[in-house]
Amino acid sequence: MAVKGIQFWFEFASTYSYLSVMRIERLVVDTGIPVEWKPFLLGPIFRSQGWNTSPFNIYQAKGRYMWRDIERLSSKYNILFKKPTEFPRNGLLAARVACMAESEGWCPEFTQKVFKANFAEDQDISDSTIISEILESIGKDGSHEIARAQSPENKELLRKQTEEAINLGIFGAPTFLVGTELFWGNDRLENAIDWYKKHIV
């Protein structure tokens, strides 16, 4: 199989996905590496491991560490960050919209705005009003796009994409896929790009 670029797998509730969502475009801009944005849901994966919420809520020391780590990293990357008052927020609707948007070319713009709403502006991205406002802000008809995103076909698309993630061995977000190589975590984004340059180009 010819490798066409880097697949960027992300989940809207994930803090480390936020960092990569805000970083990936500037990192690849001079490389010419195409990025395919692949929203998926961690919920089913976590549930299959016996977790009913984020492991950062279940394992408290890890959770405390994560918030501080995100704070330090966003400051280092110069990314706005404000700890959300609710975590994790349900990203199902956003993921459905993003899934549909990817084939139409507006996934990155939409996704960046949703992540910013959640992690820089403490807005409730599970609320369709918020998603609608974000859609309008990028020149879309909010209620129309939300209706399309909730069509049975599009719901199925996201379900399939989450299954594909599981079949690829993905267990967390963000994950970068370069050919058959998985790179897990925002801190592996540079490694994924280096791997592409060394082994694919």
Place this chain on the structure above:
Amino acid sequence: MAVKGIQFWFEFASTYSYLSVMRIERLVVDTGIPVEWKPFLLGPIFRSQGWNTSPFNIYQAKGRYMWRDIERLSSKYNILFKKPTEFPRNGLLAARVACMAESEGWCPEFTQKVFKANFAEDQDISDSTIISEILESIGKDGSHEIARAQSPENKELLRKQTEEAINLGIFGAPTFLVGTELFWGNDRLENAIDWYKKHIV
């Protein structure tokens, strides 16, 4: 409290600790930053989270990923690596020796040899014969040092050190402590050093 350097918390069974054990000295050599080596046991921490083995064994997709990631990273860092036939290996004796060695100045040399035995030579580091051979190879009397390491006072020292880790909020290895800032994971070693340079020196 005056910060005297970087505390390097590691666990002998931990694959990512191996990478940091082999890297930390060359990374700090030109900086003059003192490193305090702090062996501890992850076992009690994992058990308190309901895990009776490494999470890499419990969560299989994560485990498969970890082995490939370690393979790629050790190749990148130019560190010898051979997947051990047994994982995790019990590092209790090694940790006791290392704990004692730290105050006597020979912890790094001993620790590097034990990690290499486990992760580059597939040797059983839970076996006191192997630990004794390593001690002899660095000019120590093997059985004498092992007896000292197993004295009640020294056993207590390691127990206290593991408690200290828990109280600091440590939940995995390696972890780097710079003042009150925790950095978790081999991929945060450079961040810890940068933090020290920026905020401490």
